[in-house]
């Protein structure tokens with residue numbers, strides 16, 4: 001079985017009924033589709049609300065864009081000094097070497113940039129400029145490989161990138177943001193792990209997973225290979241209506257991470273990406289769900305609930321007192337203490 005990439009392939013795999021095809025085809029003209037074999041195999045065809053299908057199978061609701069939604073929801077572009085680099089915080093940068101993913105999430109915050117119609121892979125000239133930027137900024141302590149998904153790169157390409165980071169002394173930590181260990185667990189083999197470690201730096205992997213069923217035995221084994229190789233794992237999840245907006249599901253997800261030696265890190269409030277309103281809940285609902293985890297499950301299982309403030313102001317940790325009411329609006333504070341109205345008025 002291979003990755004499903006077209007409406008016809010989804011139909012053939014039993015993931016789209018004939019009467020749904022026209023709607024899915026309309027979505028396919030705008031956004032990339034990919035459902036990996038591992039994820040296609042997890043979907044319960046009999047369940048119209050399957051939480052795995054909801055994440056990966058296109059929905060015509062994606063074509064409805066609200067006024068608050070934006071193409072660059074977290075303001076990456078305004079903090080990009082050279083192509084492929086996002087430098088928002090002083091000590092760390094994102095390096096987006098590739099804009100391809102093993103699956104395309106229907107709620108993706110970078111949906112306008114990823115996929116076959118997206119920004120593609122950085123040219124060798126652009127990569128040279130990105131590494132020159134990192135090398136020229138001694139305050140950069142950590143490089144976060146994201147994209148796209150950096151673990152779609154071949155072991156050889158990955159080890160080339162890591163060797164270039166190895167040559168930059170002031171970079172001490174390399175972090176990968178990826179879905180691969182869960183969605184294509186067989187990719188995590190010796191050669192890929194060796195490539196990931198070629199930098200010689202302390203290496204972290206933040207695994208993006210949103211539902212406990214994604215942590216299949218094969219996914220857990222892939223994570224065990226990473227952790228046994230000395231890589232530290234963290235979790236990253238998006239709070240999504242119809243996927244994990246339930247205290248029991250969130251509790252099982254966080255427990256599944258901890259059982260897999262993955263320390264829960266971020267639970268993201270969904271971003272204002274175009275055509276994703278059917279996934280979004282309010283900050284108030286999010287805070288209630290996160291509060292329900294306290295006391296219910298181990299302290300090891302508690303994620304940090306964060307909102308990426310629209311406009312590129314960075315992440316705000318959402319706690320009971322970080323959201324304020326002012327003149328009938330809610331405001332959140334960024335890391336500099338500035339307040340922002342949320343949801344923004346446009």
Ligand SMILES: *Cc1c(COP(=O)(O)O)cnc(C)c1O
Pocket residue numbers: 086087088089092093094144315
């Ligand atoms: C989210 C993000 C990071 C990582 O933030 P941490 O809080 O260190 O996990 C770094 N740079 C940018 C631009 C980001 O959006």
Ligand code: SF4
Pocket residue numbers: 100101102103104105107108109110111114147148149179208
């Ligand atoms: S893997 Fe990440 S970048 Fe790729 S589609 Fe999903 S959320 Fe977007």
